[in-house]
Amino acid sequence: xxxxxxxxxxxxxxxxxxxxxxxxxxxxxxxxxxxxxxxxxxxxxxxxxxxxxxxxxxxxxxxxxxxxxxxxxxxxxxxxxxxxxxxxxxxxxxxxxxxxxxxxxxxxxxxxxxxxxxxxxxxxxxxxxxxxxxxxxxxxxxxxxxxxxxxxxxxxxxxxxxxxxxxxxxxxxxxxxxxxxxxxxxxxxxxxxxxxxxxxxxxxxxxx
Amino acid sequence: xxxxxxxxxxxxxxxxxxxxxxxxxxxxxxxxxxxxxxxxxxxxxxxxxxxxxxxxxxxxxxxxxxxxxxxxxxxxxxxxxxxxxxxxxxxxxxxxxxxxxxxxxxxxxxxxxxxxxxxxxxxxxxxxxxxxxxxxxxxxxxxxxxxxxxxxxxxxxxxxxxxxxxxxxxxxxxxxxxxxxxxxxxxxxxxxxxxxxxxxxxxxxxxx
DNA sequence: TATAAATTTGACCAAATGGTCAAATGACGT
DNA sequence: ACGTCATTTGACCATTTGGTCAAATTTATA
Numbered sequence: 001x002x003x004x005x006x007x008x009x010x011x012x013x014x015x016x017x018x019x020x021x022x023x024x025x026x027x028x029x030x031x032x033x034x035x036x037x038x039x040x041x042x043x044x045x046x047x048x049x050x051x052x053x054x055x056x057x058x059x060x061x062x063x064x065x066x067x068x069x070x071x072x073x074x075x076x077x078x079x080x081x082x083x084x085x086x087x088x089x090x091x092x093x094x095x096x097x098x099x100x101x102x103x104x105x106x107x108x109x110x111x112x113x114x115x116x117x118x119x120x121x122x123x124x125x126x127x128x129x130x131x132x133x134x135x136x137x138x139x140x141x142x143x144x145x146x147x148x149x150x151x152x153x154x155x156x157x158x159x160x161x162x163x164x165x166x167x168x169x170x171x172x173x174x175x176x177x178x179x180x181x182x183x184x185x186x187x188x189x190x191x192x193x194x195x196x197x198x199x200x201x202x203x204x205x206x207x208x
Numbered sequence: 209x210x211x212x213x214x215x216x217x218x219x220x221x222x223x224x225x226x227x228x229x230x231x232x233x234x235x236x237x238x239x240x241x242x243x244x245x246x247x248x249x250x251x252x253x254x255x256x257x258x259x260x261x262x263x264x265x266x267x268x269x270x271x272x273x274x275x276x277x278x279x280x281x282x283x284x285x286x287x288x289x290x291x292x293x294x295x296x297x298x299x300x301x302x303x304x305x306x307x308x309x310x311x312x313x314x315x316x317x318x319x320x321x322x323x324x325x326x327x328x329x330x331x332x333x334x335x336x337x338x339x340x341x342x343x344x345x346x347x348x349x350x351x352x353x354x355x356x357x358x359x360x361x362x363x364x365x366x367x368x369x370x371x372x373x374x375x376x377x378x379x380x381x382x383x384x385x386x387x388x389x390x391x392x393x394x395x396x397x398x399x400x401x402x403x404x405x406x407x408x409x410x411x412x413x414x415x416x
Numbered sequence: 417t418a419t420a421a422a423t424t425t426g427a428c429c430a431a432a433t434g435g436t437c438a439a440a441t442g443a444c445g446t
Numbered sequence: 447a448c449g450t451c452a453t454t455t456g457a458c459c460a461t462t463t464g465g466t467c468a469a470a471t472t473t474a475t476a
Contacts, residue, residue, distance in 0.1 A: 033240030036434060046455050108323055115316055117381040125385045133386055155386060156403045163375035164368045173325040177333045178341055178363060195364045203411030244464060254425050
């Protein structure tokens, strides 16, 4: 309708379809295993068209990863939802669980990227993530000093949260196998979320 | 010395060197990213020689994964070290942490394999792992019934343990970045191990 | 030492892959 | 209708990859 919108629409729609296909293929096959041909086929465009929108496979991958980064940062904000450690941690862990559930493919790509040594997002680790961690480490230390949390190295806590929540994206197939072949349904996932929150908070919070 | 040993020695030594190289390359590059040429070069043998000992890249990969499987099972036995849940969990979590620390490459391959949907070890998931989990679920349920553990779905607990311990292999690079660029030293790792054990047990054990 | 078996290796191959290109097609403002 | 720009696409290419092969070399056995 809008004249300034119609033109970009083609581009936007194609990029969206390609990014969606790329996310699926990269998540399933990894960076090296994913082929531009497979991504293009899944997106329903000729391979040459993919290279028209994204000059190289790496550029496409980078775009996919940057999407995840945005989601990661959004979830990270939940940590600041409250000055009370129980509430803050519950919000943060819950947000991370929801992220793994809502965007399992993206989450898996994120994990794979970190496992590979973060060749693409090293810059993010060095800057944004380092800053975030440094700042929230202080919050945790304040809670410990205030007697609200048992003494724990904040990073150990963060690593546990990151790993446990990611697990629900990374190991979805393993979980399905151990669940009689069926993926976790919503109810089971919500129970797991509540129990993860309770267990971690129970493990580090001082008696009420 | 022994005549029945000298012959196998050549074969055994070459296979060992190739498996070691394969472990490193597969861990760094993933299955698709790893090339037989790179593995052979790292092992110091011509590529054709690699294919003399391992007919295909997948056969080589399978051997590497089977090694990890052995280590996984060994660590799993620690769970049965005691009838007391605190002791049993401490032993199991400790063993899994040590495994991630001692064999980070193998551990990463294991995680990658599970993230890919376990194309090679599906059989293990269906049989050995399913049995192990079913049996230990019962142990956890008994502990809960005996009032020694808070109510929790055993699988949620296992997933948390698996994820958290694996993290120390999978995210070693990320941890190093957040540690000023240096990998965790032994002391920091031992502290982390103790805190992981304490936090998880503290999160699910009933008050003493 | 003669013979058979195991091992090594350079050369080679077919298939797959990321990426290019130029020609064709479509959209849009004038 | 025309010219310009964005988009589409089949054909094509150089490189890489997993894997093969036959000839050479080493090792064990009789």
